[in-house]
Amino acid sequence: MITIYTLDKDRLVAQAAKARDPLPDGTVWIDLLHPTREEDLQTEEWTKAAIPTHEDMVEIEESSRFYSEAGSQYLTASILYAGENNHHSIAPISFILAGKFLVTVRYSEPRAFTLYTSRATKSGNGLVSENCSGVTILLGIIEAVTDRIADILEGVASEIDHNSAMIFRRSEKDRPMTTKNFRDSLTRIGGQGAFLSKIRESTAGVSRLLVYMTAITDQNSYKKETRAWIKSLERDTQSLSTYVDFLSNKITFLLDTVVGLISIEQNAIIKIFSVAAVAFMPPTLVASIYGMNFQFMPELSQVWGYPMALGLMVASAVIPLLIFKKKGWL
Structure with a gap:
């Protein structure tokens, strides 16, 4: 389209x-969404710039993502977007500066594009002026992308704080965490860590794009305001990257904490079984002795023999438990 x-x-x-x-006259931006080969050829005819294929866009080499060809500048960055079931992923988007035109080639629908177009199509938006160019449109889109990433990071930070509260702010009245609680916590925290890695990749791609834009504006006679805008966006992406690293460290800490709590719970269970085994070992020994079929066991014929055996078994179980409790092992 x-x-x-x-x-x-x-x-x-x-x-x-x-x-x-x-x-049409006055065209400044041509947006290609899931373009067909025929639409690619038509855009090439309009702009005199080659349109990269989807296979070209997914190349990860720097030289394949940022280059100049026939007077046009090609910039590709991986942008975060929400797919089916609100599942976030990243997909490459190519920005082509062909003279006064900006051409975008994309096979995904990031919300940042929708936010930018909804604002830029209204009068007094502060993004578009009468003499704006493709570079202005490109920087406006990148600003919308960084704003969108910042909003998403706020949500991720809130979820991390919620998970942290569930782990660290449990009172004595709360029931102990079960295996299902631990499993759910690990799943949530691990999912947030994977999501942050996608955000990091997206911010890194935007940052590299801005570095390339800086080189372009330094070589050409762009306005001072444009270069200042690029510098501001570079600072924004750098701050986002720093914040992503901070959240990643929190995720790592929470994962280590949950794994440590699981180990503590496992050790507590093993300790219970160990104490039970030690506590029941002496009574078992007593019962085994008096269960032997020897002919000469004088106390078996006495009236006090049975109560004595029961008393020995109880005492041999209670005394080790009292010793363990005194030493703080229980």
Whole structure:
């Protein structure tokens, strides 16, 4: 699908386009979502810039993601998006600066794009001016991406704090954590750690894109405001990366804590069985002795023989328990 955005004073106007349609006047942004080969060829005809395929976009080499070709600048970054069942993932998005045009090629639908277009298509948005270019649109999208990542990180931080409270703020009245509680905690914390790794990859891609943008603006006569905007976005992504590292350390700490608590619970269970085995060993010995079928066991014929045997078994069980309790082993 091709969506063309034309400039109308201080806002963008979106309209759908098809292959073989003429390019409207005032076009500054061509957005390709799941493009067909025919749509790729039509965009190439409009912009005189080659459109990368999906296979080209997933290449991880730096030279395959940031390069210049035939006067056009190609920048690809992995952007976070929500897929089916609100499952977050990352997907590469290519930004092509072809003269005054910005061309975006994407096979995902990040919410940042929706947030940017909903704002940029309104008058007085502060993002679009009468003389804006593809670079301005690109930086506006990147700003929306960083804002979206910041919002997501706030939610992740809240979930981490909630999990931390469930582990550390349990009172004596609360029931001990069960195996299911431990399993659920490990699943939640592990999922948050995997999610943070995706956010880290996305912020790293955006950061590399901005570094390349800095090189472009230094080599060309871009406005000072544009270069300052790029520097501001670089600081934002750096702060996001630092915050992601901080949250990752908290995740690691929580994982270590849960694993440690599981070990403590396992040791407590083993200790109970060990104490029970030691406590019942002397009574078992007494019972075994008096269960022997020897002919000469004088106390067996006495009236006090049976109570004595029971008393020995009870005493041999209670005395070790009292010793263990005095030493603090119970």
